[in-house]
Amino acid sequence: MVDVAIVAFAQLPSVRCNPVADEAELVQPVTKAAMDAVGLTQSDIGFTCSGSCDYLVGRPFSFVAAVDGLQACPPIRESHVEMDGAWALYEAFVRLLHGDLDTALVFSFGKCSVGPVPDILNVQNDPYCVQSLGLDSISAAALQARALLDAGKATERDFAEIAVRCRRDAKDNPNAHLKGDFDVDAILAEPYISSPLRKSLCSPLSDAAAAIVLATGDKARALVDRPAWIRGIDHRVEPHSLGARDLTVSPSTLIAAERAGVGRDKVDVAELYAPFAPQEIILREALGLPGEAAVNPSGGALAANSVMTAGLIRLGEAAQRVLDGRADRAVGHATSGACLQQNLVAVMEGE
Amino acid sequence: MAERCAVIGIGQTHHKESRPDLSLAGLVREAALRALEEAEMTFADIDAVVLGTAPDMFEGVAMPELYLADALGAAGKPIFRVHTAGSVGGSTTIVATHLVQAGVHQKVLTVAFEKQSEANAMWALSPAIPFQPQLVAGAGGYFAPLMRSYIRRHDAHPDTGCVVAVKDRDNGLLNPYAHLHLHQTLDEVRASPMLWDPIRYSETCPSSDGACAMVLVNDANAARVDNPAWVLGTSVRTERTFFAGRDQVNPVAGRQCAKDVYDQAGITNPLREIDCAEVYVPFSWFEPMWLENLGFCEPGEGWKMTMDGKTRRDGVCPFNMSGGVMCTNPIGASGMIRFAEAARQVRGTADAHQIDGARRALGHAYGGGSQFFAMWVVGSERP
Numbered sequence: 001m002v003d004v005a006i007v008a009f010a011q012l013p014s015v016r017c018n019p020v021a022d023e024a025e026l027v028q029p030v031t032k033a034a035m036d037a038v039g040l041t042q043s044d045i046g047f048t049c050s051g052s053c054d055y056l057v058g059r060p061f062s063f064v065a066a067v068d069g070l071q072a073c074p075p076i077r078e079s080h081v082e083m084d085g086a087w088a089l090y091e092a093f094v095r096l097l098h099g100d101l102d103t104a105l106v107f108s109f110g111k112c113s114v115g116p117v118p119d120i121l122n123v124q125n126d127p128y129c130v131q132s133l134g135l136d137s138i139s140a141a142a143l144q145a146r147a148l149l150d151a152g153k154a155t156e157r158d159f160a161e162i163a164v165r166c167r168r169d170a171k172d173n174p175n176a177h178l179k180g181d182f183d184v185d186a187i188l189a190e191p192y193i194s195s196p197l198r199k200s201l202c203s204p205l206s207d208a209a210a211a212i213v214l215a216t217g218d219k220a221r222a223l224v225d226r227p228a229w230i231r232g233i234d235h236r237v238e239p240h241s242l243g244a245r246d247l248t249v250s251p252s253t254l255i256a257a258e259r260a261g262v263g264r265d266k267v268d269v270a271e272l273y274a275p276f277a278p279q280e281i282i283l284r285e286a287l288g289l290p291g292e293a294a295v296n297p298s299g300g301a302l303a304a305n306s307v308m309t310a311g312l313i314r315l316g317e318a319a320q321r322v323l324d325g326r327a328d329r330a331v332g333h334a335t336s337g338a339c340l341q342q343n344l345v346a347v348m349e350g351e
Numbered sequence: 352m353a354e355r356c357a358v359i360g361i362g363q364t365h366h367k368e369s370r371p372d373l374s375l376a377g378l379v380r381e382a383a384l385r386a387l388e389e390a391e392m393t394f395a396d397i398d399a400v401v402l403g404t405a406p407d408m409f410e411g412v413a414m415p416e417l418y419l420a421d422a423l424g425a426a427g428k429p430i431f432r433v434h435t436a437g438s439v440g441g442s443t444t445i446v447a448t449h450l451v452q453a454g455v456h457q458k459v460l461t462v463a464f465e466k467q468s469e470a471n472a473m474w475a476l477s478p479a480i481p482f483q484p485q486l487v488a489g490a491g492g493y494f495a496p497l498m499r500s501y502i503r504r505h506d507a508h509p510d511t512g513c514v515v516a517v518k519d520r521d522n523g524l525l526n527p528y529a530h531l532h533l534h535q536t537l538d539e540v541r542a543s544p545m546l547w548d549p550i551r552y553s554e555t556c557p558s559s560d561g562a563c564a565m566v567l568v569n570d571a572n573a574a575r576v577d578n579p580a581w582v583l584g585t586s587v588r589t590e591r592t593f594f595a596g597r598d599q600v601n602p603v604a605g606r607q608c609a610k611d612v613y614d615q616a617g618i619t620n621p622l623r624e625i626d627c628a629e630v631y632v633p634f635s636w637f638e639p640m641w642l643e644n645l646g647f648c649e650p651g652e653g654w655k656m657t658m659d660g661k662t663r664r665d666g667v668c669p670f671n672m673s674g675g676v677m678c679t680n681p682i683g684a685s686g687m688i689r690f691a692e693a694a695r696q697v698r699g700t701a702d703a704h705q706i707d708g709a710r711r712a713l714g715h716a717y718g719g720g721s722q723f724f725a726m727w728v729v730g731s732e733r734p
Contacts (some may be wrong), residue, residue: 048589057412063435063721064592080433082433082434095449123411127375127412184594235431237425237430238426240417240419342417
């Protein structure tokens with residue numbers, strides 16, 4: 001069995017709008033920073049994999065332009081997923097299990113400033129029956145939040161407290177851009193944008209990029225003192241039709257967490273990709289997180305949400321705390337689709 | 352590598368210019384159900400689904416794996432989405448293969464599709480990008496200069512492309528799944544309108560609706576069928592769009608990818624040791640170019656092989672026995688169809704376009720402006 005670890009993580013600071021950087025200009029600095037951290041260059045990397053979404057950038061083949069931010073000359077072993085970068089990490093992890101390569105570079109980029117993201121995400125819906133209804137991502141998340149309230153699983157005050165906590169924690173995160181001391185009552189006084197969601201319960205939209213270097217066994221130990229070993233990683237999907245799901249629970253996260261082994265030991269820190277505050281409640285329950293686990297110390301997606309990259313950043317933020325010794329066991333989570341349709345869970349541990 | 356991987360089920364749609372009888376979900380199901388039927392399985396037997404398609408803008412559904420999860424029986428399971436431009440059908444198959452070889456899953460369903468009738472690929476391929484010249488010529492306009500360069504570099508016979516078109520269309524007559532069923536004479540191809548010199552109308556691929564699916568399994572499950580196609584090697588390579596000295600006629604990424612996959616399969620002389628090949632030829636002149644890039648001959652010899660009939664079904668190097676992309680092009684699925692048709696040959700299930708005794712076959716896909724390559728070699732004998 002090949003052991004695979006995260007040995008380096010880098011991100012560009014999330015900002016509301018990065019008007020100057022195109023794909024290659026987002027990818028080049030962040031991949032270089034991740035490789036520099038462990039003294040590698042592209043020619044040392046066995047496999048490269050990225051995640052991005054054409055619709056977000058507003059052009060087909062946006063990943064093709066991103067390759068020009070790499071030193072892919074001579075040619076490289078490379079692949080791309082039209083998914084959050086967390087799934088690119090999954091593909092790279094599986095590739096390294098073969099044992100013939102000992103390093104991988106994973107990256108993703110998201111430019112949310114280019115278009116109206118909530119409306120663009122309607123294009124993820126069933127093209128025949130749902131897209132024409134104009135179900136934007138905020139409205140879909142509001143249905144889920146309403147279901148939580150109706151089931152008596154949470155109150156609107158619970159939602160606001162999550163938003164306040166995330167943005168307070170984000171004050172220590174130089175890469176987050178929506179942070180500070182917010183007030184629960186002030187949030188509860190905000191108008192609804194899609195009931196019961198208010199603006200402060202939604203994530204901001206961000207431009208960012210992130211990169212992670214993976215390494216196997218002794219190679220990982222040679223590169224860093226304390227690799228963040230990926231002890232389990234799994235992802236699952238749920239039916240697309242919202243009517244076929246109980247939106248107050250996340251069975252896909254539950255299965256992924258079980259298969260990744262979240263409950264096998266303590267959890268020091270968990271970074272969850274919950275772009276809407278109510279979703280944190282659903283994810284905590286599905287992951288079975290113990291009370292002492294620190295959830296989203298980075299501030300999570302409520303402090304910075306570069307769609308397609310925020311999931312990879314969650315894995316990186318969790319791994320970083322293992323790499324630098326602040327945590328022994330960390331959980332990273334990523335999601336995709338309306339109302340947490342698809343979820344990925346990874347467990348990282350120090351030696 | 353922990354596990355061997357084998358193909359035990361292959362399915363594809365009847366490819367057409369338009370399949371108005373099917374939604375996107377219906378299209379992928381038609382292929383998936385045929386693959387499952389051949390493997391004597393149902394969706395319940397499958398551990399994970401790996402989906403591939405070309406740019407989402409072709410159909411207007413972003414990340415369609417989310418919408419297609421229900422139709423592919425993926426609820427509660429992993430579904431994964433690959434996008435590597437035109438090579439995506441190949442890359443998707445390889446990602447699925449890796450899941451089996453790494454021991455992560457035992458039975459993986461992989462599916463690729465394109466429904467070009469619900470799209471305008473020409474539009475989606477020609478966006479106006481700030482600070483870049485807008486390429487409003489589609490893929491043909493991009494590739495034509497490379498073919499002119501090939502012709503000039505090797506003084507190739509001007510009929511070569513037309514000969515490829517006649518051969519591939521004749522092969523397609525034997526394939527009931529092919530989109531075009533069309534017999535053309537050399538004179539008819541020569542007389543068809545010139546679109547992008549040297550590419551005539553009859554030397555281009557069609558735009559198709561179609562999907563392809565395969566069931567990939569580990570050693571323990573391969574015995575479910577008598578004739579699995581064993582994966583002997585897989586490889587991907589990518590090179591940059593822009594670098595000094597880039598040779599787009601004979602790309603180094605393609606050469607390296609081929610060498611890698613041959614090394615894994617223990618092949619030192621592809622012309623002698625590979626019985627037949629399904630190669631991504633969307634425009635006729637790519638046949639001689641890829642013959643050379645894939646090492647079936649030396650540079651400058653590819654057009655001679657084509658002109659000498661060596662790539663016909665009865666030649667020493669059969670290329671695109673199914674009719675290839677020249678007869679059927681659901682873009683995102685085209686690479687997987689190449690991989691699947693290679694597997695059909697070594698399974699002995701290629702029906703009327705079967706090469707007798709095919710034991711080892713190459714499946715090839717490429718994408719973008721020839722930056723992305725994906726290949727596999729499959730064989731009838733367990734490695």
